[in-house]
Amino acid sequence: MARRAPSSRRQQLERAALVPVDWLEERSGLAGGIKYFLFRKVPADINWMQTLGSATLTAFIVQAVTGVVLAMYYKPDPDAAYASILRITNDVTLGWLVRGMHKWGASVFIILMFFHMARVFLFGAYKYPRELNWIVGVGLLALGLFEGFTGYLLPWDETAYWASVVGININGTAPILGPFIVQFLQSGIEIGEDTISRFYALHMLVLPGAIGGLIGLHLYLVVRLGVTSPPWSPEAAGRERVEPGPSTNGNGRAGLVRPGARSGAPR
């Protein structure tokens, strides 16, 4: 990295700022990783639509943080759950904000997942070599929906209860496995004490853990494989170069009628 000679004051500042970084790097190698993450090259023509993935991540983080705060006040018990929800919403300082953000953040999270998926689809970004990351994404979508389902019961109001009755019964219609799924979800013959703690455990431990792990894998693959350029960009990274061979009829970007298009690379 050739740079112009910086002023001595700036040099001093830079050295001072680097002390903790060097300390960390020497002991863990983490600084190098972060530096790699931040300064890795991405295509120059990336688009606003490609911020949807990190926006989804932000929504997930909002859910995690507000969820932890809610867990400090919420009681997963049929006799106490509803009262604890009333207290969080009406009495606890800013409790309404935390619960409101968690409640509405859940919908935002799901919508963003769908939008992000739509952009990946439009960009054809699920194609080689990113197939696996698409599948990881499908897993995230399924887990995200299940997270929403398990969370919906917890306020223990009528909406929550009856939505879960329907939801559990829908699972019950599955062939062969149906009754077992119902038994597992409900842990009893009716929705009750054990159901609520079971949903709670899934909602705050198992599913967020799984989602967090998959997000880690997802981001690892994003960094490893790189993000795609918008397909319509004339500068798209990895674009097909017009082969100067005789088979192309002078114009690589013909419209719907493409005589001889098949003779080039299969598209």
Added chain:
Amino acid sequence: MSTRLEQRRAQHQRYKEDVKEHGKPFFPGAMWHDTVMSLVVVCVIIALASIWYFTSGENPEDAGLLGPRYTEEADAGTTNFIPRPDWYFYFLFYLLRIFKWPDSVILGTVGIPTILLMLMVGLPFFDLRRERRLLRRPVAVVAAILVVLSMGVLTYKGATQEEALGGDATVVADWVDRNNLPASAREGATLFNETGCQQCHVYLGSGSANLGAPDLSDIGSLGGKTEDYFTRYVANPRTFGNNVMPVYGQANGGSLDDQQLGNLAKFLAASKGEG
């Protein structure tokens, strides 16, 4: 001619070279965009939470612009609460109205979601071409439009589904009237109305048809369905191969005692339809 795999590898190699030569570092440009977008997301969430809270009241009835803070406390005995999942399951919920138990409900509840999941997981393996430009991917674009449209319509239908719910004395009186119910069936009619049967069953136009449960208005006129049959059926639908309906008999862990079951059965057996 090189193989498809070689071509894909060459393309990714080209991608890496292009990015190396003409790309820009993630920080600060792209990261700045990500940060702005994330801030927008957080602001939208806070705005939704605020609108929801400040336009609603402590009372479950004081719904604001974005609905109530909560509904009444859960009660397994409620009769006429309209069961409805969160919005992103509306499409599934509505599919259940289209597919009726038992012939095809499995298609709606399990089949279609499973097919969708398989299509999604399989997508990168069906669509093997390297082409990414939309105009050259007509099949993908049409499929995407169809999926978005049908999900949109199903979600909308599920959201606006009108429920004809009864749940009070007038409804029961109306049934007695229209279905010519004998006095011995009234007890059961009230119980039917109060036990939540109408979460799934329609009776003379009231209730919501969920999970493909049959309309019970004239169930007593169907052959072979006796009072005894109904008692046993409602006590434990599992023994009749019904894994969807709740178990009601106290002996099986349900909520109704023998007398209540008997009353329900009298009512069902006496339900012979209008006319």
